[in-house]
Amino acid sequence: MAAKSNPVPSVWARQQAEPEQPALSRRSIVREAIAMLDADGIEALSMRKLGTRLNAGATSLYRHVATKDELMELAVDEVFGEIAVPAEPAVDWRAGVVEAAEAFRATALRHPWLASVLGQAGLAYLGPNLMAFTKWLAELFATAGFADPSRPAEPLLAYVVGMSTTEAAWLTTVARSGETEAEFVARLLPAAQEASGELLLPADVAAADLAGLREEKFRYGLDVVLDGLSMRL
Structure with a gap:
């Protein structure tokens, strides 16, 4: 029997499941996580605390983000979206x-x-x-x-x-x-x-x-x- 291939350990390599709570989106989770990171640093961020801030249980968060590592991947990429990238490269x-x-x-x-x-x-x-x-x-x-x-x-x-x-x-x-x-x-x-x-x-x-x-x-x-x-x- 062929061995199962290991999935790539990244949020960008798996399909997002359909949310069961329409009011709780992946984007809202990530934005709240960024607010917590900005205010108190990495040590203060946990899925439990984040769920409390969003009035949702950690289980609800895991339907959108499987692990804290995935959450950090998403937070990093969201912040990189703030860097304006010109449509055309500079001449100089x-x-x-x-x-x-x-x-x-x-x-x-x-x-x-x-x-x-x-x-x-x-x-x-x-x-x-x-x-x-x-x-x-x-x-x-x-x-x-x-x-x-x-x-x-x-x-x-x-x-x-x-x-x-x-x-x-x-x-x-x-x-x-x-x-x-x-x-x-x-x-x-x-x-x-x-x-x-x-x-x-x-x-x-x-x-x-x-x-x-x-x-x-x-x-x-x-x-x-x-x-x-x-x-x-």
């Missing part, structure tokens, strides 16, 4: 890549959990929105003249995801302190300067454009990556 490939990178960063900062779960969310890359984003990048690099557009996309995404993860974690720490970023840095700065022996930020932190400094840091590293890729052409 560097400008297009910068647009894509900054769009990803902005989305990751709105949803601080996103970047940290990309490598854990099962086969999230099979989702239609995430695939549209990676296809957009591939078209940009093809326009630039790269023979294999996937090769330059890998270091680019490694940089963008890594920097966005670090920045999102920093902003989450600041938010949990109950202070503004300037207040938090001002309180942290003396200890940091004592440890390093250097003036790490302007003395008047309250007047410093900390968001602008973070943006400048991100853009500098992005330019370094793109300069390196340009040399490969």
Whole structure:
């Protein structure tokens, strides 16, 4: 007797069952899960808590989403749908890549959990929105003249995801302190300067454009990556 083939462990690889509760849709479940993730992080999300928020039992949720891993796949792809993908690739490939990178960063900062779960969310890359984003990048690099557009996309995404993860974690720490970023840095700065022996930020932190400094840091590293890729052409 032939052995049964193992199903692909992804929400994108199985057919969705007809819902028994018309008011409870997969989209409403995913949007509520994203709201919970944005507010309290990954640790706070469970199928039981999500069911309570939706006035539905966990069993009802499982009719739409089989596991929490599937839920995370769906949440990741839903958030990627917020990144606007132009219908046509940019003529200037560097400008297009910068647009894509900054769009990803902005989305990751709105949803601080996103970047940290990309490598854990099962086969999230099979989702239609995430695939549209990676296809957009591939078209940009093809326009630039790269023979294999996937090769330059890998270091680019490694940089963008890594920097966005670090920045999102920093902003989450600041938010949990109950202070503004300037207040938090001002309180942290003396200890940091004592440890390093250097003036790490302007003395008047309250007047410093900390968001602008973070943006400048991100853009500098992005330019370094793109300069390196340009040399490969």
